[in-house]
Amino acid sequence: MHPLAEKVLARDMRGTARACRLADDRTGDYLTVLKELFPHTGRAWTIGVTGNPGAGKSTLTDRLIAVFRKQGKRVAVVAIDPTSPFSGGAILGDRIRMQAHFSDPEVFIRSLATRGALGGLSRSAADVIRVLDAWGADVILVETVGVGQDELEITRTADTTLVVMAPGLGDDVQAIKAGLLECADVFAVNKADREGADAAVRDLELMIALGGEVVKAGVHSRGHAAGTLDIQKQVVRHDAHKWVPPVARTVSTRDEGVAALVTQLEAHHTWLTGTESGAARRFERLREAMRTQLREALLDAAMGELGGALDEAAQAVAHRQADPYTAAERLVTAFRGR
Amino acid sequence: MHPLAEKVLARDMRGTARACRLADDRTGDYLTVLKELFPHTGRAWTIGVTGNPGAGKSTLTDRLIAVFRKQGKRVAVVAIDPTSPFSGGAILGDRIRMQAHFSDPEVFIRSLATRGALGGLSRSAADVIRVLDAWGADVILVETVGVGQDELEITRTADTTLVVMAPGLGDDVQAIKAGLLECADVFAVNKADREGADAAVRDLELMIALGGEVVKAGVHSRGHAAGTLDIQKQVVRHDAHKWVPPVARTVSTRDEGVAALVTQLEAHHTWLTGTESGAARRFERLREAMRTQLREALLDAAMGELGGALDEAAQAVAHRQADPYTAAERLVTAFRGR
CATH class of the missing domain: 3.40.50.300 (P-loop containing nucleotide triphosphate hydrolases)
Known part of the structure; x- marks a missing residue:
């Protein structure tokens, strides 16, 4: 086990503060520490x-x-x-x-x-x-x-x-x-x-x-031509x-x-x-968290591999040679290696 | 050109309102419309x-x-x-x-x-x-x-x-x-x-x-052991x-x-x-926007293909059979088909 994870589990204040900072800054072995701590x-x-x-x-x-x-x-x-x-x-x-x-x-x-x-x-x-x-x-x-x-x-x-x-x-x-x-x-x-x-x-x-x-x-x-307020009612x-x-x-x-x-x-x-409703809500939250985790893992992986290509895409968009939607799709394709 | 894009360019209020709603809801041909409007x-x-x-x-x-x-x-x-x-x-x-x-x-x-x-x-x-x-x-x-x-x-x-x-x-x-x-x-x-x-x-x-x-x-x-306030000064x-x-x-x-x-x-x-400083800032903003665009394009593509696997991952994490970090990494690998 990573020494910092050990310190957290041993309730060492200083070590815990360091682990928090690592997690916040996303530096060093932060992923290792977070993975090891998760079962606890x-x-x-x-x-x-x-x-x-x-x-x-x-x-x-x-x-x-x-x-x-x-x-x-x-x-x-x-x-x-x-x-x-x-x-x-x-x-x-x-x-x-x-x-x-x-x-x-x-x-x-x-x-x-x-x-x-x-x-x-x-x-x-x-x-x-x-x-x-x-x-x-x-x-x-x-x-x-x-x-x-x-x-x-x-x-x-x-x-x-x-x-x-x-x-x-x-x-x-x-x-x-x-x-x-x-x-x-x-x-x-x-x-x-x-x-x-x-x-x-x-x-x-x-x-x-x-x-x-x-x-x-x-x-x-609300546009001029629309003329009326568009009010939704939902019960x-x-x-x-x-x-x-x-x-x-x-x-x-x-x-x-x-x-x-x-x-x-x-x-x-x-x-x-x-209660069951309570359990359902807890799972719903967890799924949302998992979705966020996936989003960030995807971006991290893509940024690691695409770094320069992202700048090039931004340049092309700046000169209106490409639209950002198509440029992003191309980056996704490049990331998947297809 | 998509009729809705045409209406926006023709400054039709009702059509523009509809295009806005499409973009907000991400339904229908929203991407086509956005792509066609971008050069303008x-x-x-x-x-x-x-x-x-x-x-x-x-x-x-x-x-x-x-x-x-x-x-x-x-x-x-x-x-x-x-x-x-x-x-x-x-x-x-x-x-x-x-x-x-x-x-x-x-x-x-x-x-x-x-x-x-x-x-x-x-x-x-x-x-x-x-x-x-x-x-x-x-x-x-x-x-x-x-x-x-x-x-x-x-x-x-x-x-x-x-x-x-x-x-x-x-x-x-x-x-x-x-x-x-x-x-x-x-x-x-x-x-x-x-x-x-x-x-x-x-x-x-x-x-x-x-x-x-x-x-x-x-x-x-601030942990007990740390004892002092950790104040950063940066000029x-x-x-x-x-x-x-x-x-x-x-x-x-x-x-x-x-x-x-x-x-x-x-x-x-x-x-x-x-000014040059102004131009630099504009490009910096654009690059950030491109990064966001990429993040969302990645998530959209992954969600389209992984739907069920995300739920399974959330279940595994709920039962502490997997940690969310490793689970997300596995989903990324699955998405890339490797």
Whole structure:
């Protein structure tokens, strides 16, 4: 076994940090280490913490760590900062807030930022989560900063997705709410002592209580000639075993409602591991992850062999001598050696 | 030529809307249409409009449309809503705001939401932008709702990236600022009549004026044994021809500062098309786009041939009979037929 894999399994902090960095950077023997660690994974409960900026995700994450630690659980935190793809770093201020757990050997905190590669962040996140699973984390909290598609991808890596909101964050919150509704397993309306909290909770509960009838409305396209708004309505029915997301109220700065929130998160975990619907969802997620893995393995292999040809194709496209679709098809053919 | 491609080139609104939808849905003859349209692209100036939720991007976009229309330019708007990957729709409210341009035959507005596929959004965005380029748009405004990695990908598809901010949006704004700093070509501090606007402008200008010395600080990892914060500092020097992003102040609801903002956007366009640094950046972006195109073409081809094998691999991984890395490598080998 690779010495670094051994160190992770022996719960060596320094070695685990090094394995995480290796996985994130994709350098050295990272694949060997990840392959060797994989049979030792599958035990951790991964909770994604997402929601719009300003909702107080970091403080709430900090409180969740405290609750899980009181339960005697080993906790890992992966803080995702996709808004900073170039600086390769994470947000110092937010991390500093977790200082309370700084000296706790059963808490491991790791920040991740993409190195600029397309799709690189969710890939790194999945690998680092596996390292921390092998390290022996009982709970892995994955906190994302933004609310874009990549975060939703990461969220779908998690077993349980907690969506954190706060009242009074402006115009677009409504929009975010609409998008996150469908990936949330548990909602927390944080800063629940603020004005507008009741309305936020009511809105959410209404949407959920519509009995599973999610009205999907969207303007897809609008040209002058079309003249009318093109609104789609689609009704989706809940099945009997479907998980219905609860709404918790928290004031994380005063540690209010956090214990109740944890109870709701745990209920979701029980559903996930104890019901057929839960098992089906777990497999669906796994298949999606496998698809991503395949995509990246294909690209890695192709880039290794095609390097120069890709530049030539880009040049041809730049001069409009080829279109990018045909150029890509030709590269695929070249890669397959046919 | 495909009749739909002909309609786009003939500036038929209804046909263009249909071509956009085809490209977004990846159904029917979409590839044929895209291939045939490609030689007619390359003329449009694409401006990405991004920034944190609540900054007023939609209203500002609306104002920008008005300015470009006054210049006699044909304008297309692609509104990206990646926060709603499941509802397949866009935000009605925001789109309604653009009603002022609803009856203008030289303005084409199109909303995009991913269909849930990984990486699907930036892919659709790139294709729809090409359709609108072929339609004859002089300016294409691409507005994103979120601030995640996918938005940054889309942003990198654009020629010019406008980052919109507003004072007083809470804690995480600082974080977003840090991330967006490096992809912004022009900043707009919107809602500049609000308290905190001066400070926001000052902060930004300070960061930019540091003479190109971008201090990149990040806590990468922290284990108990490590004990210290692992802070990287890296100094990046501006070269003489590097673009330095200006900071505009706008109050889009009162149409203040928008004309000045457009002047700054145009200056960036001039840099991009008139200098060697600009040309280098354009090629870099194109190469990245080509890489994405290759990744997706590979996955499409592999999924078409491997469908069942992917499920089997996922099953094996679920039972820990295989690790996902080795399983993916085997699928690549199977795909190559070796």
